[in-house]
Every structure is written in structure tokens, then in C-alpha cells.
Amino acid sequence: MRNNNQFLAFSVRKIRLEFYMNQESLISSLKDERDRFLAFAFCRADLLIELSDNHDIVFISGATQSIFGSSIEELMGTSLSELVLPQEQPVLDNLLAGMVGGTRPEPIEIIFKKKDGAPRPLSITGYYVQDLKNHYFLSCKTPSSIHNRVLCSRFKKPLFSLVQNPLLHQGQKLLP
Known part of the structure; x- marks a missing residue:
């Protein structure tokens, strides 16, 4: 009877340990996913x-x-x-x-x-x-980062430039 109780107690501890390890693995995986999406968001x-x-x-x-x-x-x-x-x-x-x-x-x-x-x-x-x-x-x-011109390194020509704010055409400075 004692061996059965010891085996049962050992099995319960093992199951708890596996549960907590799986839970930690799940939490770690969720944190990795969160960090990945945050990195994607800050790309732009x-x-x-x-x-x-x-x-x-x-x-x-x-x-x-x-x-x-x-x-x-x-x-x-x-x-x-x-x-x-x-x-x-x-x-x-x-x-x-x-x-x-x-x-x-x-x-x-x-x-x-x-x-x-x-x-x-x-x-x-x-x-x-x-x-x-x-x-x-x-x-x-x-x-x-919006108004900078992107230069093609091969041709040294602007590939595109975005329309600037009309205030810039009046000679006003937007940024301090």
C-alpha cells in the first residue's frame, strides 16, 4: 500500500511539474509572439x-x-x-x-x-x-522619415519623393 501511495504521490508531482513546464513554455511562446508582432509594428x-x-x-x-x-x-x-x-x-x-x-x-x-x-x-x-x-x-x-528622398545607389537619382506639407513651400519650419 505504501508503495502505491508513493508511486501515486510521485506521479502527481511529475504531472504537476510537466504542467508547470508546459505552462512556462506556453508563456514563453506567447511572449515571443508578442515581441515579434511589436517588432513588425515598429518597422513602420x-x-x-x-x-x-x-x-x-x-x-x-x-x-x-x-x-x-x-x-x-x-x-x-x-x-x-x-x-x-x-x-x-x-x-x-x-x-x-x-x-x-x-x-x-x-x-x-x-x-x-x-x-x-x-x-x-x-x-x-x-x-x-x-x-x-x-x-x-x-x-x-x-x-x-516621410519626406526624405530615397536615392538609388546605382543611379544616384531620387526614386520617389512625397508631396511636402504646403507650409514648407511658404518657407516655414515645421520642426524645432
């Missing part, structure tokens, strides 16, 4: 933002200090409208409204403001996900 983005259904920031990751002059902690819970220049608010509203219904709009440049009030243009696109608490998921890119 300098900043990732998740907004609640009323446009408050519930998640933000990336270059918050250089883009807004604020830390992640300072930006959490902030309405995205507080970070955009007033004249750009209709553009932001149209962008977010255009995401509802499964549409992923083309990137659009919107001028935000840093903590010190300096203008900060960002190219933004995103997606609205009804299944995830009606949240918006935004991918933001800074203009220095």
Missing part, C-alpha cells in the same frame, strides 16, 4: 497608440519624449485631441471616423504639438477594432 512606426472609444490614450509606446516632449506615464489617459493643433482637429476627427466599419485609411499627416507648444507633424494610419472594446490602434511615423 515611431509611435504606437491605442485609443479608447472616446479617443483617450490607453496604450502608447515609442518615441514619446522626442515626439511630444512627454513620458508615456504623462500621456496615459490624455485625450488625443489635447495633443493636436486646434486647426488640425477636423482632420483627426475625419481620420478616426473613417476607421469605423473596418476601413484602414491611407496615412495622413496631422500636425500635433509638443508639450512646449512646438508643432510636430506625424503621419498616421490605423484601424478601429470593434471586438477589442471599440478601440482605435494607430501607427505614427515622424516626417523626417
Whole structure:
């Protein structure tokens, strides 16, 4: 009887150990997947933002200090409208409204403001996900990487250049 109890106790410990090892393996695998998707997201983005259904920031990751002059902690819970220049608010509203219904709009440049009030243009696109608490998921890119010309190393000619913001044609400087 004692041998049976010892065998049973050993078997239970072994099963628990295997369960915890499998659980740790599963957690490790999930973390790897999360990190992989985050790496893919930052291939295009300098900043990732998740907004609640009323446009408050519930998640933000990336270059918050250089883009807004604020830390992640300072930006959490902030309405995205507080970070955009007033004249750009209709553009932001149209962008977010255009995401509802499964549409992923083309990137659009919107001028935000840093903590010190300096203008900060960002190219933004995103997606609205009804299944995830009606949240918006935004991918933001800074203009220095938007307006740079890409040179073909073989021909030393521009392959393309994007249309610049009209303010640049008036000689105004957008970035501090």
C-alpha cells in the first residue's frame, strides 16, 4: 500500500511539474509572439497608440519624449485631441471616423504639438477594432522619415519623393 501511495504521490508531482513546464513554455511562446508582432509594428512606426472609444490614450509606446516632449506615464489617459493643433482637429476627427466599419485609411499627416507648444507633424494610419472594446490602434511615423528622398545607389537619382506639407513651400519650419 505504501508503495502505491508513493508511486501515486510521485506521479502527481511529475504531472504537476510537466504542467508547470508546459505552462512556462506556453508563456514563453506567447511572449515571443508578442515581441515579434511589436517588432513588425515598429518597422513602420515611431509611435504606437491605442485609443479608447472616446479617443483617450490607453496604450502608447515609442518615441514619446522626442515626439511630444512627454513620458508615456504623462500621456496615459490624455485625450488625443489635447495633443493636436486646434486647426488640425477636423482632420483627426475625419481620420478616426473613417476607421469605423473596418476601413484602414491611407496615412495622413496631422500636425500635433509638443508639450512646449512646438508643432510636430506625424503621419498616421490605423484601424478601429470593434471586438477589442471599440478601440482605435494607430501607427505614427515622424516626417523626417516621410519626406526624405530615397536615392538609388546605382543611379544616384531620387526614386520617389512625397508631396511636402504646403507650409514648407511658404518657407516655414515645421520642426524645432
